[in-house]
Amino acid sequence: MELLKERIRKDGKVRSGNVLKVDSFLNHQMDITLFEEIGKEFKRRFSDCSITKILTIESSGIGIACIAAQSFGVPVVFAKKNTTKNIDGAVFSAQIESFTHGRVYNVVVAREYLSPNDNILIIDDFLANGKALIGLEQIVKKSGASLAGAGIVIEKGFQNGGKELREAGMRIESLAVIKSMSEDGKIEFE
């Protein structure tokens, strides 16, 4: 998606430890006009699928998932990173290791919001080592729902998550795949 790649080249900042900072438009400040184009592109790529629900994970996937949901005409469910007293009853859960936060956490989705009748599209902002996707896929499997695939805004192609998950059979559509990036600000796409 050229518009997105241009924006990453213009406003993305490379930090040490293979961190790509896109806080100014994607996951702290959010450019909703760009999100609308991202949503339309996900719909175009998954136009062959009858999606019934979008699944994402808090927090930075939520905005993109909600805007994309308008193109699909479906509700969004977001996996929560902690059980709170507002989620009672049974949940589907998985453990996810966070690259950004450097720790393992539990994510949960209330059982009532995923069912064997659902065909799920996962949406997230980043794909790097794939741990979040693996956790969300586990939750979908536990629910008995079908998984149509995953729509990712930025994939770090130089990490192995996307490659391993595609080889395992997951359909992944990434709108920008980074081949390499360096701290002098140079970002190359596949």
Added chain:
Amino acid sequence: MELLKERIRKDGKVRSGNVLKVDSFLNHQMDITLFEEIGKEFKRRFSDCSITKILTIESSGIGIACIAAQSFGVPVVFAKKNTTKNIDGAVFSAQIESFTHGRVYNVVVAREYLSPNDNILIIDDFLANGKALIGLEQIVKKSGASLAGAGIVIEKGFQNGGKELREAGMRIESLAVIKSMSEDGKIEFE
């Protein structure tokens, strides 16, 4: 907003400890069609203000804020509950006591996303004791931006947050204000 009140009456569940569970359409599963109507209603109520940016707080405010932002034609910034290695540099911060989670946490917004030129609309899903709004107002004040007001989806009118903040001069537009609720499921609106 009658559509919202009907939905709360139909799908809201009252739990012990004055918890109103609206997980099925507002803050776990999200009904995007309803969010669009909520966004239009916020725009109608704040049509006299030239909003430049919407400020919300992770996680459950993000979806509503993003959809509402389409009506206002502005970007969204969400306050983060933990500093991560993806937020470097200086931040505006505040401490907020969470009713839902029963603990105090730090929230931050990167300095570059709020400026004295901004006229901010805060959007959040719930207003109860007002702690989140107070924290977000502190962040806006620290940035030098103007605060146009706060748009709230559900206000618990039987708690004091909204009353105290309005008396202190904050403009608050709540789309559904709950007068009372009981565990047999009865919900009354103001």
